[in-house]
Amino acid sequence: MKSDNHIYADGKLAVLYLRVSTEEQVDNFSLGTQEEICKKEAEKRGYQVIEIFREEGRSAKSITGRPVLIQLLEYCRKHKHAVQAVFVYRLDRVSRITADYLAIRKKLTENGVTILSATEPTGDSPTEKLVETILAGFAQLDNDIRSERSRNGLKARFLSGMVVTGQVPLGYAVQAGYAVKNTTNWDLMKKAWDLMATGTKSLQEMANLMNEWGLKEHRGNREFIIRAQRVDVLFRNKFYVGVITSKTYLEEVKGQHVPMITEEQYYRVQAIIDGRNPNKVALAKRNHNNPDFPLRRIVRCGVCGLGMTGGWSKGRNARYAYYRCGGVCKGIAAKSEILESSVVQTLKQITPKKECLDLFIAFLYRTYHERLSRLQKIKSSADQEIATLKALRKTLVEKNLAGVYSDEVYKEQNAVIEDRMTKAQVVKDDATIDKYNINDVTTFIRTLLADLGETYKRSNLSQIKVLLGSIFPSGLAWSQNGKLNHQISPIYQSICTFNNGAISSCAKGGS
Ligand SMILES: [Zn+2]
Structure with missing residues (x-):
């Protein structure tokens, strides 16, 4: 010091x-x-x-x-x-x-x-600060791509319909990464589905029967008797119709395993568990590619801070989709249309004005090219240095061969040149230009930000997760008085308030 x-x-x-x-x-x-x-x-x-x-x-x-x-x-x-x-x-x-x-x-x-x-x-200056944020954003993008690469293996496995976690429901077993029929309990489980589909048994009665038949659940090395609660989970599992769902990717794919039951039977049983008329199967079926609760876990309860869950509530004439606090204060709830339109409304409000977006994208190009040319300069001066050193070494070798320099002098000088060469090489590698395709990045940003409400509506489950996660990194909170509270990420805030150096509010409807 x-x-x-x-x-x-x-x-x-x-x-x-x-x-x-x-x-x-x-x-x-x-x-x-x-x-x-x-x-x-x-x-x-x-x-x-x-x-x-x-x-x-x-x-x-x-x-x-x-x-x-x-x-x-x-x-x-x-x-x-x-x-x-x-x-x-x-x-x-x-x-x-x-x-x-x-x-x-x-x-x-x-x-x-x-x-x-x-x-x-x-x-x-504000402009320079924004540059920092964007450059840090680039660094993050790079980081994300790196971790994406390592995640891709698992995701590819999931998308190909293979079992990712090694957990399969009763009636199946895992063999070399694939789900196969479990010969000891396949027939019994199928019998259970058939019985359940008749609508004559309650969950508790089903649990009792399945225990009588000797069906047991396995988690790790332990065996469990089947309780009514687990029966509910079992008969909700889409795995039995040949579908694999993932909590991580929020997607459904067709599994590579043999389905135990038909879709029709599945939705009949869902209707029975829900206490609905099983003849309304067609209605439920229409929804099955369009998950009912995209905001589940994204929106938090404004009172206790825990994620909200989705569920159905029985009205006098129809069922309503609700989001509800998943924690202790079950009081906080919102009809799903209200919560979802509130999210769309919020996104529309924070959509950047076109002028801001244009400025921002022009600015992004400029920054990117400035960065490239800076790096290019460093790189070419390193190239020059390397060329000079090579020439120097050539002379050294010649003079050594001609007897002008002794072997000792040659060795010493050569070591110095090697050191400088390595240094120049490191500088060159460090300045190697990042492989972002700036056009792809800006096109993506433009389509994404042009109308956030529309982007939300167009998005599938995993896209919604990414979209809301990146704009509201600390999530959205539904308050007791029915308001959606949010905090916009710093990088996104920079875009919304972008005014080519002079920071001013550019968000729509922000008055
Ligand atoms: Zn709560």
Whole structure:
């Protein structure tokens, strides 16, 4: 640590934060190169570097895994208003996750510290701040793509109709990842479905009978007798009609297993459990590709904060779809049409005006191209350096062969050239242009944001989850007085209030 004299010296003071993640090569050259470039940039902007924080070999995933970042935040807090800036090589050195990045920036700002990137345009003005947010957003996109890749394996498995969790309902067994008939209880379970479809047995009676027949449920290595509650779950399971559902993907796919019962029988039994007239099967059938409660778990109870669940409630003449608090205060409930139209209404209200969207997209292009050309410049100067070094080495070899340089001198000089070569190569790799297709990104953003209410209506279950999750990262809350409370994500807020530098409200109907 440097002496306090430095800290109270005149002029602007800065610290460096350097980081390589595990995914990158953990070699000192990379950190050394970052340091060199950051120092140069700091000098250029008139800062004196008083401390360097080096983070090695940790993943970029979260703040908690990075002790040095914590030290940096603490250092800035202790030297409040003495340190004015933290220089980083690239903003994604701070965090690949937008929310984390914004949280870190907030903490630093509180202590009068600005994050400055040595290779990207950053600064204090609202426009520059937005650039930071977008760049952090790019980093997150990159991060998402990475984790998407690892999730894809499981999802592909699910979409192909294979069993993902290894859990299959009574009557089936898992063999090499596939659900097959369980020869010991298949016939009994089928008999149970047939009996249930007659409508003459209550859930409790079914449970008693199934226990008498010797049917047992297995979870892990344990056996359970069947209770009425479980009978309800069993006869609700679409697995028996050959459909696989997933809580993770909120989708239904056709399974690769043999169905035990027909769809008609399934909906007849649903009607019986619901206490409806089983002749209304056709009605239920129409809905089955169109899940009834898309907002389940997305909207939370405004009183206790737990996710709301969907359900049907019997009226005098018809049944009503309701969302209800899934927690203790069962009091909070809303008709599903009301809740859903309230969501559409909210989305319409926060849809950015066309001018904002146009400006934002133009701006996105400009930022992207600025970033590209900056990286391109770094890359080509690294290329130049590599070419120079190659020429130098050629001369060295020639002079060594000609006897001008001794073997010793040759070895020594060659090692120096090798070092510089590695350094240049690292810089070049670091500046390699990201493979985002900016046209795809902007087209996607434009279609998505042009009318959020319509986007919502067009979306399937998993898209709704992503859409609402990205705009309202902390969810939506349904309050006791029937209002939908929400908090818009910072990055989305930036888009809505975008006005080419001058921040002003651009949201529709926000008056
Ligand atoms: Zn509640």
